Amino acid sequence: MMVDGNVLCDAAGLDDGKPVAAKDSEGRDLVVVGHAGRIHVLDGVCPHRGAPLAEGWVADGCLVCPWHGWSFDVKTGKHAPGVAISVHACSVVDGKVRLKS
Numbered sequence: 001m002m003v004d005g006n007v008l009c010d011a012a013g014l015d016d017g018k019p020v021a022a023k024d025s026e027g028r029d030l031v032v033v034g035h036a037g038r039i040h041v042l043d044g045v046c047p048h049r050g051a052p053l054a055e056g057w058v059a060d061g062c063l064v065c066p067w068h069g070w071s072f073d074v075k076t077g078k079h080a081p082g083v084a085i086s087v088h089a090c091s092v093v094d095g096k097v098r099l100k101s
């Protein structure tokens with residue numbers, strides 16, 4: 001059986017706004033967030049001091065860093081002018097969140 005390296009996590013249970021840690025096929029840290037009926041995949045490391053964003057929380061449509069509170073729009077990754085994390089396209093297939101390649 002072929003292993004699909006783009007599978008990040010199960011889609012079930014993501015709707016509660018609790019971020020879930022994941023890694024892409026190259027081992028980069030990502031975070032998967034279910035919010036307002038949609039699923040978003042963002043970079044998993046805060047650009048401020050490197051906190052794991054999967055340990056943060058969602059408030060007002062933003063993923064909040066657990067260390068110093070920077071917040072990133074879950075749709076765009078933006079924090080402030082010139083400061084953002086990447087947002088990665090994803091889809092749900094057979095109940096699994098997958099990165100679009």
Ligand code: FES
Pocket residue numbers: 046047048049050051065066067068069070
């Ligand atoms: S490490 Fe994220 S706000 Fe400081």
